[in-house]
Amino acid sequence: MKWLSNSNRKPVLILSSAVMAFGVLAGCGSKDSANPAPDAGDKGANTKTAPFSLSIMAKSFTNDNASPESKVWKKIEEVTNTQLKVEFTPDANYNDKLNITMASGSLPNVVFIPSNIIRIPTVSNAIKGGVFWEIGPYLKDYPNLKQYNPTTLNNTSYDGKIYGLPAVRPLGRYGTSYRSDWLANVGLSEPTTVDEFYNMLKAFTNNDPDKNGKNDTYGMVVTKYAGPWDIMQTWFGVPNKWGADKDGKLVPAHMTPQYMDALKFFKKLYDEKLINQDFAVYDSAKWNDPIINSKAGVAIDVVDRSYQIEENMKKVNQNGTIGLIGSTKGLPLPSTQGHAGVFLISKSGVKTESDLKKVLNFFDKINDKDIQIMLNYGLEGTHYKVEDGKLITILKPEDPQAPDINNKNLNQLSVGVPNVLDTAFKPGSPIRAKAAEVKAANEKNMVPNPAEPLTSAAYTQKGAQLDQIIADARVKFIVGKIDEAGFKAEVDKWKSTGGDDFIKEINEAYTVAQKK
Template identity: 45%
Template sequence: MLLAMVLLLVAGCGGSAPAATETPGSGNEPTPNEGEQTEEPLNLTIMLPIFKTNYPKDGSPVVAELEQRTNTRIHLEWVPNASYTDKFNITLASGKLPTIMYVPDAKASSFVSAAKSGAFWEVGPYLKDYPNLSQANEVILRNSSIEGKNYGIYRGRVLGRNGVVFRKDWLENVGLEPPQTIDDFYNVLKAFKEQDPDGNGKDDTYGMVLVKWTGQWASGFDIMKLWFGVPNKWGLQDGKLMPEHEFPEYVEALQFMKKLYDEKLINADFAVMDSAKWNDPIVNGTAGVIVDVVDTAARIDDRIKAAAAQEGKELPEGEHYMDVVGAVAGSDGQLRTLPTSGFAGMLAIPKSTVKSEEEFKRVLAFLDQLNEPELQTLLGFGLEGTHYTLEGEHVVPVKDTVLLESEVEGLNQMLTFIPMDQGRKVKQTPLRIKQEEVQKANEEFIVSNPAEPFISTVYTQKGAQLDNIINDARIKYIVGQIDEAGLQSAFQVWRNTGGSELIEEMNELYSQAAP
């Protein structure tokens, strides 16, 4: 007992307590151990789109690692991408909002109305206080703004991202070269339907797979229509802004799509096909082409290679199943490509959920921290040793696609890539190198939207209804439910429902913005 008392006395004199002359804040107080959290974890609910039927769950390994590194507790609300806009609007109307909410279209009427009424924090004045967010691109900030104010953190993307993704092995089997014109493109689709490109002796393939979405996320049609000379949403006609569907080239593009449908060169269920399954027909060997972002080629290629490896089939080093081209030339020989706006939606912070400025700043700090290279790598590829290995400086994902889907894929939807993608990269195969080359080359042929910066009051109020009129007519025309007269009738309904007011207002905004 005496020995124990001596030991306690010695421990008490160990110098761990501050001297009597020390005062809090003097700089002499003890500092937390490295990695020790000094604040309670920040509770976050994050609503994101998902493109697969399987997705990371709360507390799964990568999410748990993210929580540990950022001192947070995270609940993920996953919404299928194909129905995200509907769910977004329902959630917005309910008033029960998450902490961070992915906004698919920064100019959608529902979001614009909510933002202007004060439902979301304005982030612009705070960006300067964060090391990564302070480097946001001014052009993209302007593109994503509402009347010059930013109500979310944009998710940065490459401008020249869109193109044609196709099965390279199929193209070689039918003896064709990569398409350079619209006619070449049609011939490829026809050959993929009629010439047994997979060599199995069965009539079980078709040309191109399409899905139902349109709008902020470019569908195949949104990209392809520019090949025909259709403007990007709005175009100039005799010095006046006019909507894309009132140009004759728009009908020409629809006639081409109808031809593809009639000849069964595209999937008959395109109008209802879930975008979460967009890549499946390519991987499964039933379709040969997707018109989408060109970087989807490498993702599809990885899936095909993984499936082939399970069957004992391996391609030689440097070979790949997929290939890409940028835009194909129209009848006038011109190349045109649909650009992104430099961002793919944004992450907004609702005031009804994040009530204090102090909490708002912590949420911004979390989004800023996600741009650190280590966290970009974590959310893009998962945990080293579990989801990927390193080959030099390059990431080599494991071949277990089920593991990747259930623990990694989709988490990158919360990344904003500001100022840029700084995480580790997969090994730069010839296909990935070509993807980057195509994206860079595309920038020369970008067709900009002259009305991009404008916020229309009419569109804020009636935009969803007006868009539905055109989208419904487009689908009905392609599948043969209406003829060209019916299409023109729908265009007139669009004008009568508010389209004429929209044209007038957009031209007023355009004239005010003119130098």
């Protein structure tokens, strides 16, 4: 059986009002030529208009935020003809701040919601009540914003309409990182099927892949984070969270026959000790350690993990190398959500269509290549330098920065479309080049979750409980605490707890969406 290299991270994202967190950003402005975007203004005019005032509430990850004294800040204002007013809110306090702001009804120009908007009732209700602008029909007029992937836009839609600008993340983000030096030592080739993957794990466990003469290695490290199971199950034909049955009805992944095939494979890996036996409680913060320390040979997660592992491993083992597998043989790959939240434009802060276009123009302009690079890396010669086409960091994110060069947290303004950062500079190493290659290739072979933009009252009320029932049942099956009948009993429990209503409501929403 062919295997679909890594894909969806978590089956159904569990989000609620209490989980609302991230940067709330307001953006607007006219083009650096002084004209307000594809607005009803004089496109060919050279007369500079007055700066458009922006109120921005943004999430911060450091205490020493950028301020209007910053050269980066001033450059953003210059190219967008705006006057920025940014209120940074620390990550730890952001949930409360966002809830208070939403409840107050006094919103900044743009609110960043760190999840799918339908997962947060206060946000979806606000959209339904006309609090935010519908922006879908306008995106085609902006050279950067019109490049959004349709899957990403659909994933963040509400009632079939686009209200937000997604903060883009790769749709094909997942991959299998493995010790390529170990694979050579055991005489195997990169796997392209489930059986070949199993044989790799078996060899990494039993065939002394590090050549130290000891039986002290195992195949793959798994943590209490469930992502690897969600990814691997797709190799068996399990749908991306939801899939259509023969009658066109949506069925949750765990109720498909392929799901049990995947569970039996996972149990086999556990029973044969090809994975760490404490996976259910293993701290995900220590995920890389067993590979770096030559105890395990494989990790399945985001492709970025591949170079994180190799770069840290080189500090203790110069001979260690990491390989990376993405979607192979043209097989489909379940997509991620493709975003880390969305920017919503409030009607209370942005009262006219003309101003709406200025907001969209602001986001479009700051996603030009040179501005994206500046927002994320800072000023060339100050924050970084380029040698032989490679970016070399001068100031690290944790380094203190004088107010005039401080660019901290301004990257929270960028939606990252199109993605220019992966190709802006030469990769620092072959594995970084491979990571960028895999992400791009994966996007050609993805299966989206058809239920991503759909909502359910039952899930809103009981989603965390429903997800926990299946998550616990999967672990219990893998470690042998329940058998197939026991798993079926847990699914029945899931259904009676609210799962049946969840399925019914998702299919009702799906039917409506199909007609639009």
